[in-house]
Amino acid sequence: MKTPEGFLFSAVKCGIKKPDRFDLGLIYSPNRLTAWGVFTQNTVQAAPVVLGKKLIKEETLHGVVVNSGVANACTGEEGIQRATKLLEEVAKGLGVSLRSLLPASTGVIGEQLPLEKMLPKVSELVSNLSPERYLDFTKAIMTTDTFPKIAYRSLKNGISILGIAKGAGMIAPNMATMLGFILTDAKVSKDTLKKVLPKIVDHSFNQITVDGDTSTNDTVYMLCSNQKDLKNWEDFEKACLEVAQELAYLIVKDGEGASKVIKIMVKGAKTKEDAKTFAFSVANSPLVKTAIYGEDANWGRIFAALGKTTIPFDFEKVEIYLNGIPWVKNLQVITDEEILRKELQKEVVEIQIKLKEGKKGFEVWASDLTEEYIKINAHYRT
Amino acid sequence: MKTPEGFLFSAVKCGIKKPDRFDLGLIYSPNRLTAWGVFTQNTVQAAPVVLGKKLIKEETLHGVVVNSGVANACTGEEGIQRATKLLEEVAKGLGVSLRSLLPASTGVIGEQLPLEKMLPKVSELVSNLSPERYLDFTKAIMTTDTFPKIAYRSLKNGISILGIAKGAGMIAPNMATMLGFILTDAKVSKDTLKKVLPKIVDHSFNQITVDGDTSTNDTVYMLCSNQKDLKNWEDFEKACLEVAQELAYLIVKDGEGASKVIKIMVKGAKTKEDAKTFAFSVANSPLVKTAIYGEDANWGRIFAALGKTTIPFDFEKVEIYLNGIPWVKNLQVITDEEILRKELQKEVVEIQIKLKEGKKGFEVWASDLTEEYIKINAHYRT
Known part of the structure; x- marks a missing residue:
């Protein structure tokens, strides 16, 4: 795998997460990046989300600073100040303008960033930068994830797309559902x-669910180092989508306590919105999820989950x-x-639901619901 | 406890539920009952719901025939025919008109009523009738319930109100969330x-949730034997509400695998609808429910659950x-x-959430989410 040209990666241990x-x-690029971001719909937005939404509009951007262990959510004005301070110190270390780095955080809600642990590590963070250290970076953003999540595609003309994500559903008590980064050397x-x-x-992250809880910190950034001219836009867009879908799949697969990935495909709905509501109702139903976990072909639960939407069909x-x-x-x-x-014993279970109301469809990927989910989320802080 | 005058109860073992x-x-009354019913909002409605909605409009009603073990849901025209046949046989046994009995069922979705087991027991069902046998009746409607649910109030002038319910949340794979019966000898x-x-x-059953899954069979019937004149309407209505609320509380307490009852009280919302959406979002959040189970004062999860409604506040x-x-x-x-x-270790946990957006409130009762819920719902049919 050849990482996209123009990107360097680094990670350090500040002692926020235990064990060390x-x-x-x-993620840093000496080039001026073209960047855009998509953020959580939660009304309660973390400081890095509030800040990221502003900074993403800057013309000159050079990278992203991400921490795990503390979500910097529900931290008020002080949360904004601390996140800004961290970004500025890293920018100084890199010698770039103060507003050229984007923030992201994932971890426990309601705790301030422990700058006293983080700032002393900034010089090491900067000096460690290398094109190869993307795996360390990926590890640095994990919380209850059980494996690092990376997806990669390259196009014929040498353009490459690297996707990195964290997330195991709603990682409690962290609430930091998911962070995603899509990097490419293409010129965009x-x-x-923005479009x-x-x-x-x-078509990727918004089609997955582990437990239906939306986080305060969800963020996906796409960063382009503009090193290579794009010849075939369609191929590029398709490859980017594949990278995002692969990351989305990995998040569901690593869903807290999950034993299976469930693909719910609703077809024949009157509108796409209906199809989406049906699909998520089935995907989030604890009874459907536990039946799939128990490998019980209990179709009545699927019908009940469709019907509880109260959409007529x-x-x-x-x-x-x-x-x-x-x-x-x-x-x-x-x-x-x-x-x-026997089909239910497979690692990926596809449930196709055909309605006869119209021609619209929607697909959702979900994890099943196991005792392990309860254990992780009931006893995480203890 | 003195059961309301004019009501007789009975129960038999047909061998639908194992062990026997x-x-x-x-429930039967020789008097003409005044009756009304409230039914599930699920689009997928069981045969007894479809039938009950029609029969409840009849002028002459004498009782309710209820079975457990089979929900008679997703059973098509044959399901309606079988339910009708059962009602008619019981009506013949009682010597009342064929359309004077109401149906209710709870159990596995997608299975037909086993009339070959049920019809031979009708004469025993009729001959067993007695005012004292209400506990047997209550047992006959239980599925995964761990205890029978009965509530009772009496008024000064001798009027009494008896409430009977079944439900342990969404009882999988039965889906037969809840059945409720409120009986009184008052003249109404x-x-x-209807009002x-x-x-x-x-203000009772619609304010509870175990897992957010709405059943295909939910039914509440209120039956009045009109034996006693009502003197104080307010007292009577209050007592009926108390009976319903007590039953609702018992259902949450018996929620599948539940270790605690959580009362979520939202105040200071802009509209009642907002308050309700906030309260149910918190009450149905797997992360809040597992935190309460784990006795972890993890307030960030409550904030995230409020915010995921996307209602501005x-x-x-x-x-x-x-x-x-x-x-x-x-x-x-x-x-x-x-x-x-220490507060979280209590059997009932009250979480009051005060917003500063307006003056509207809503209260929801929920159970917590434990490993036992998963066990019951993943392995029930095996």
Whole structure:
């Protein structure tokens, strides 16, 4: 794997996360980056989200400073000041303008950034920078993640796209659902990014759920070092989307306590909005998620989850397919229960739900719900 | 306890539920009952719901026939026919008109009523009727409930109100969230019931949640035997509401795997609808529920759950109280963590959330989320 040209990575251990692990990371480019960001819809927005939304509009940007362990959410004016101070110290170390770095944080809500631990590590953070250290960076943004999440594509003309993310669903008590970074050496204008990034996020990160809890810190940044001219826009956009979807898949796969990835595909809805509501209702239903975990072909729970949306539809006409195998038609199970059970034992379970109301569809990826999720989230701080 | 005059109860074991337990119950009155019902909002409605909605409009009603083990949901036209057949056989046994009994079912979705097991038991069901057998009836409607749910009030002038319910949240794989019956010997007109029952349900059963999954079978019937004149309407309505609230509380307390009851009280919202959305968002958040289970005073999860509604509010002004003790103000924890932890160890945990947006409030009762919920719902059919 060849990381995109024009990007350097670094990470240090400040002692925020115990046991001693990388917890402060830096992505830096000596080039002026084209950058855009997409942020959480939560009304309660963390300091780095408030700050990031402003800084992303700057014309000159050189990178991102990310910490894990503390989300810097619900920290008021002091949270903004501390995040700004950290960014400025790193900018000074790099010799770039003070407002040219973007912030991101993930960790426990309601705690201030421990600058006394972080600032002494800034010079090491800067001097460690190298094109190869992307794995250390990826580790530095992990919380309850059990593995680092990286996706990569390269195009024929040498353009490469690197995606890095963290997230294991709603990582409690951190609430720092997900951070994502998509880096490329392609030359792209800011106006184009503004249009393309929300579309990519809509078709990847916005189609996943672990527990339906939206975080205060969700952030996806796309950074372009503008080293290489784009020849085929379609190929590039497709590759970027693939990178984002691969990261989204990895987040669901690493969902807290998850044993399976569930792909819910709703088809034949009247509107896309309906299809989305149906798909998320099934994907977030604790009863569907526990049935899949228990490898129980309990289709009644899917019908109940569709119906609880209160969207009108003719449920007698609904067809369900499991990994492509016909499962329910005319309210009858039409495949042997043992065959269905075997399909449910697979690592990825595809549930296709065909309505007869219209032509719109939506797909959601979800994790199942296990005892381990409860353990992680009930006893995390203890 | 003196059951309301004019009501008889019965239950038999048909062998639907294993091991052999009461699974078919009957409430009967020789008097013409005034009756009304409130039914699930789920688009996927069980046969007894479809049928009950029609029959409740009849002028002459004499009781309710309820079974557990099979929900008779997603069973098509045959489900309606079987439910009708059962009602008619019981009506013949009682010697009342064929359309004078109401249906209710709770159990697994997608299975037909096993009439071959049920019809032979109808004569025993009828001959067992007695005013004392209400506990057997209550047992006959239980599924994963761990205890029968009964509430009772009497008024000075001898009027009594008996409430009976089943439900342990969304009882998987049964989906038969809850059935409730409120019986009284007071004389009440149907028009009055139509107005009063939805109000009572709104302030009791509609304020609880175990897992946010709405069932296909939810039904609450109120039956009045019209034996006693009402002198004080206010006292009567208050007593009925208390009965319904007590049943609602018992359902949450018996929530699948629940270790605690959580009362979420939102105040100071702009509209009642906002307050309700906030309260249910907190009450259904897996992260809040697991934190309470883990006795972890993790207030950040409450803020994130409020914010994920995307309703605008000034979160820096939100105050949180735990069992009446100030917990969070100005984004600061203002009580010692050890004191908070002790409060969280109580069986009932009250979380009061004060916003500064307006004057509207809403209260929701929820259960916490434990490993036991997963066990019950992942492995129930196995």
